[in-house]
Amino acid sequence: MIHIPSAVILLFxxxxxxxxxxxxxxxxxxxxxxxxxxxxxxAVVCACAAYLAxxxxxxxxxxxxxxxxMVAGDWDVPFGVRIDGIGVSVLAMVSLVGALIHLYAxxxxxxxxxxxxxxxxxxxxxxxxxxxLISNNYVQLYLFWELVGVCSYFLIGFWxxxxxxxxAALQAFLTLRVADLGxxxxxxxxxxxxxxxxxxxxxxxxxxxxxxVLALLGVLFVWAAAGKSALFPxxxxxxxxxxxxxxxxxxxxxxxxxxxxxxxxxxxxxxICVVPGLPEFIAVVGAVTAILAAVxxxxxxxxxxxxxxxxxxxxxLMAFGLGLGQVTAGVFHLVTHGFFKAVLFLCAGILAHAAGxxxxxxxxxxxxxxxxxxTFLCFLVAALSLGGFPLTAGFYxxxxxxxxxxxxxxxxxxxxxxxxxxxxxxxxxMLFLTFFGSRPEQxxxxxxxxxxxxxxxxxLFLSAGAVSVGWLGRGLARMLGSGWPKSVPxxxxxxxxxxxxxxxxxAAALGAAGAYWLTMLRPSWDWQWRRRRPGLEALFFxxxxxxxxxxxxxxxxxxxxDKVGRVLDRDCWDAAIEGSTGVCRRVSExxxxxxxxxxxxSLWWVMIGAAALLAWAALR
Amino acid sequence: xxxxxxxxxGMLFLLGLAAVVLRRQLLAMFLGLxxxxxxxxxxxxxxxxxxGLAEGLVAVLLVLAVAAAEAVVGLTLVxxxxxxxxxxxxxxxxxxxx
Numbered sequence: 001m002i003h004i005p006s007a008v009i010l011l012f013x014x015x016x017x018x019x020x021x022x023x024x025x026x027x028x029x030x031x032x033x034x035x036x037x038x039x040x041x042x043a044v045v046c047a048c049a050a051y052l053a054x055x056x057x058x059x060x061x062x063x064x065x066x067x068x069x070m071v072a073g074d075w076d077v078p079f080g081v082r083i084d085g086i087g088v089s090v091l092a093m094v095s096l097v098g099a100l101i102h103l104y105a106x107x108x109x110x111x112x113x114x115x116x117x118x119x120x121x122x123x124x125x126x127x128x129x130x131x132x133l134i135s136n137n138y139v140q141l142y143l144f145w146e147l148v149g150v151c152s153y154f155l156i157g158f159w160x161x162x163x164x165x166x167x168a169a170l171q172a173f174l175t176l177r178v179a180d181l182g183x184x185x186x187x188x189x190x191x192x193x194x195x196x197x198x199x200x201x202x203x204x205x206x207x208x209x210x211x212x213v214l215a216l217l218g219v220l221f222v223w224a225a226a227g228k229s230a231l232f233p234x235x236x237x238x239x240x241x242x243x244x245x246x247x248x249x250x251x252x253x254x255x256x257x258x259x260x261x262x263x264x265x266x267x268x269x270x271x272i273c274v275v276p277g278l279p280e281f282i283a284v285v286g287a288v289t290a291i292l293a294a295v296x297x298x299x300x301x302x303x304x305x306x307x308x309x310x311x312x313x314x315x316x317l318m319a320f321g322l323g324l325g326q327v328t329a330g331v332f333h334l335v336t337h338g339f340f341k342a343v344l345f346l347c348a349g350i351l352a353h354a355a356g357x358x359x360x361x362x363x364x365x366x367x368x369x370x371x372x373x374x375t376f377l378c379f380l381v382a383a384l385s386l387g388g389f390p391l392t393a394g395f396y397x398x399x400x401x402x403x404x405x406x407x408x409x410x411x412x413x414x415x416x417x418x419x420x421x422x423x424x425x426x427x428x429x430m431l432f433l434t435f436f437g438s439r440p441e442q443x444x445x446x447x448x449x450x451x452x453x454x455x456x457x458x459x460l461f462l463s464a465g466a467v468s469v470g471w472l473g474r475g476l477a478r479m480l481g482s483g484w485p486k487s488v489p490x491x492x493x494x495x496x497x498x499x500x501x502x503x504x505x506x507a508a509a510l511g512a513a514g515a516y517w518l519t520m521l522r523p524s525w526d527w528q529w530r531r532r533r534p535g536l537e538a539l540f541f542x543x544x545x546x547x548x549x550x551x552x553x554x555x556x557x558x559x560x561x562d563k564v565g566r567v568l569d570r571d572c573w574d575a576a577i578e579g580s581t582g583v584c585r586r587v588s589e590x591x592x593x594x595x596x597x598x599x600x601x602s603l604w605w606v607m608i609g610a611a612a613l614l615a616w617a618a619l620r
Numbered sequence: 621x622x623x624x625x626x627x628x629x630g631m632l633f634l635l636g637l638a639a640v641v642l643r644r645q646l647l648a649m650f651l652g653l654x655x656x657x658x659x660x661x662x663x664x665x666x667x668x669x670x671x672g673l674a675e676g677l678v679a680v681l682l683v684l685a686v687a688a689a690e691a692v693v694g695l696t697l698v699x700x701x702x703x704x705x706x707x708x709x710x711x712x713x714x715x716x717x718x
Contacts, residue, residue, distance in 0.1 A: 596714070597715060599649075600710050
């Protein structure tokens with residue numbers, strides 16, 4: 001029995017206690033106080049995460065079982081914790097960003113009739129993600145993975161009186177069902193073949209697993225991650241998930257939801273990286289996602305949708321970095337992205353809050369930098385970070401990925417530069433359209449007001465993070481080394497070469513300059529092309545037609561199920577059942593013909609029976 | 621001796637059976653039934669006498685008594701059918717009701 005630090009226990013105990021108090025005490029009696037136990041729990045979780053980060057940074061690690069969860073004969077699933085570099089580095093980001101978003105939500109959700117429900121679900125979401133990050137086996141990871149999914153369903157559809165919210169929640173949930181099937185199959189295969197899904201055990205035998213099995217597992221993991229992390233074939237649910245409250249979007253995009261898929265890939269990396277070709281496949285998927293989403297983000301008009309496509313793009317970038325073999329760069333970008341994307345979403349939430357709506361489009365803003373200076377400052381910092389401005393967090397992490405892309409060369413380098421330019425373009429466009437101007441087409445929010453301190457202070461802290469976490473890259477690389485299997489190349493993070501940095505910077509500058517030209521020098525251009533080419537706008541809003549593909553797939557599946565159901569059910573199954581009654585009737589009719597009721601007929605039968613009995617007695 | 625008795629008994633039995641199965645008139649069938657019973661009683665009485673078993677002879681007397689009682693019941697039934705106005709033929713009586 002190994003010693004489990006109490007910080008690990010508290011990671012589960014504090015949120016569970018807060019949820020219990022919130023559900024049984026404050027929700028029925030004092031719903032407007034529900035945030036108090038939840039915020040206390042957030043503080044405890046942050047402290048524990050900081051302690052564990054130091055624990056891992058000092059080279060220690062932990063992989064232990066808390067209790068046997070499912071037991072059947074000599075087979076069991078342990079419920080355990082794995083405190084290692086990957087889990088804790090993401091955990092530190094998730095707990096801090098998540099806690100600050102909780103604080104922001106206190107202001108944002110104030111006065112909402114579902115205040116208590118919101119905080120309980122929000123905290124369960126947070127708890128699920130924490131559990132996912134420190135699971136030590138795939139079954140447990142799958143449990144928390146599904147908990148994250150179901151919490152996202154409830155939170156996207158939080159305002160269930162809106163039909164669009166209900167639809168978006170259902171779409172997200174069903175898309176994730178399709179994707180999660182991959183993870184479930186992978187877990188079942190692992191359980192069937194190895195009776196054990198602990199990461200430590202699987203890392204140890206990774207080299208001995210047949211390549212075919214590993215390839216299948218890898219593809220299933222990528223499929224599951226593509227659903228959760230909104231990568232190319234299955235990304236479409238994420239932009240529609242903007243129907244929830246802004247803190248939900250921020251938490252989902254920055255900390256809890258979409259990072260889970262990338263995290264799954266990193267967790268499974270020792271299994272994935274030994275399959276020839278699979279990392280390159282992940283890189284291609286990531287690059288396609290990143291470029292497509294960057295194009296789409298540049299054409300959206302709704303502020304939260306722009307940010308949603310930007311998240312898709314950056315998740316693609318993380319997968320791209322991972323696929324090029326740079327695990328550290330991928331995780332590094334995951335962490336920095338968490339900070340700056342949270343700021344961007346919370347700023348969009350402040351604008352929506354000022355407008356009194358759940359979201360605003362670019363036509364309802366413009367020239368807000370004087371009226372909302374703090375929001376502008378935070379947004380500017382996060383946008384610079386996202387665009388890769390030197391010394392900000394995004395600069396370091398994106399350069400680490402670009403470095404890997406240049407080392408790979410060829411298409412990867414071109415894709416990396418295209419992503420850098422695209423990111424800078426769409427975020428600059430959003431910045432200029434929102435805070436500069438205003439243009440004749442824009443009708444800015446009436447009487448915009450700066451958010452209350454409870455909302456703006458967490459955003460300021462997160463902005464500080466969006467600038468500074470990039471400086472921790474080497475520390476992160478050191479943390480990631482803890483608990484990383486020896487057989488896999490150890491994660492390292494060298495500073496990018498000056499060539500890579502300057503190329504990335506030039507691409508970003510080009511993107512920003514393009515955005516400046518199109519939004520500041522030709523202020524009405526964004527409205528003009530939409531008016532002149534409504535078909536083109538419709539094409540972009542349709543995701544270049546990709547949005548039709550899943551719809552067509554679902555329609556085809558429904559058609560197929562209908563056909564199969566009808567043919568099988570009506571023409572085979574029902575026919576068999578109804579036919580069987582006919583057979584029974586005919587048999588009994590034939591039998592009843594024997595029973596004429598005539599005495600002489602009966603006597604014949606008696607005679608035949610007696611003769612048969614006699615013959616049997618004689619022959620025996 | 622024994623063979624003669626068995627042959628007579630068997631012949632009587634088959635005659636009775638033939639009457640029961642082939643004839644349609646209730647009275648004739650009833651007659652055949654009585655013949656079968658008597659044939660069986662004849663064989664039983666012969667064998668019991670040969671073996672010197674009093675129980676067998678007693679059983680023959682019992683069978684004859686039962687046959688007499690049965691004749692009373694059977695003839696009454698046939699008469700009831702006759703009085704109800706229906707032909708006393710087996711094929712006319714297909715249902716128990718009425």
